[in-house]
Amino acid sequence: MVFILLYIATLVPYRTAFVDEESSGLMKAFELTVDVMFVLDIFLTFLTPYERRDSSYEYKLKNIAINYLSGGFAIDAVASFPT
Numbered sequence: 001m002v003f004i005l006l007y008i009a010t011l012v013p014y015r016t017a018f019v020d021e022e023s024s025g026l027m028k029a030f031e032l033t034v035d036v037m038f039v040l041d042i043f044l045t046f047l048t049p050y051e052r053r054d055s056s057y058e059y060k061l062k063n064i065a066i067n068y069l070s071g072g073f074a075i076d077a078v079a080s081f082p083t
Helices: 002-018 025-047 061-069 073-079
Strands: none
Touching: 002 025, 025 061, 025 073
């Protein structure tokens, strides 16, 4: 996931600013894979237990979803839009 974040943070802005030509077929496939991985990350985060302040873990899906929606979901949702 770190590799994908580095790609998004560096090459996408560079390509958007300085490269006029359309991406090749292989590059389009890679970018689609990256977008799908971000969406899968959102779904997995809805299922992943989180650590509470008392060092115990929350396993109830409803509480996990509420925690994620009130935390990083908005950022993840915007980041998962196709480039």
